[in-house]
Amino acid sequence: MASERSRVAGNxxxxLLVLLAFGITLYFVVAFGQQAWKARQLEAQVAVRREALAALQREHDQLAAELERYATGNYRTYIEQTARRELNLAYPGETVGIVRWHAAPTPTPEATPSRQRPESKPNWREWLDVLRLPQP
Structure with a gap:
């Protein structure tokens, strides 16, 4: 009996050792899976942030080129044009005129005169009539 007891206890x-090893293995597999999932999520976030960084870098490069272009003597002209066009600003004492363009009216066909104009006098005779001078 003692040997059977020891055999059952050993068994x-x-x-228990196999069950414990299985539990530990299962724990490490689940922990590794969680870490792999987190790593994928972080890689996706990094990709999104890199795209945003690239877009900001392109915008920075555009603005730097624009700043370089306007750093010359044309800078004041650019600022004045922008202030006038986009902000409707003017210098003190300036008079600003606002032009509102309307569409051109459509031309209507004119009626043709039904009778002929009477013969007109030569121009020099009309002047004589206007000045009330005797006509030859």
Whole structure:
């Protein structure tokens, strides 16, 4: 009986060790899976942030080129044009005129005169009439 007890106890210990090893292995597999999932999420976030960084870098380069272009003597002209066009600003004492363009009216066909104009006098005779001078 003692040998059977020790055999059962040894068998039970072996089963417990296998169960314990299985539990530890399962724990590490689940922990590794969670870490792999987090790593994928972080990689996706990094990709999104890199795209945003690239877009900001392109905008920075555009603005730097624009700043370089306007750093010359044309800068004041550019600022004045922008202030006038986009902000409707003017210098003190300036008069600003606002032009509102309307569409051109459509031309209507004119009626043709039904009778002929009477013969007109030569221009020099009309002047004589206007000045009330005797006509030859």
């Amino acid at each position: 039970l210990r072996g089963q």
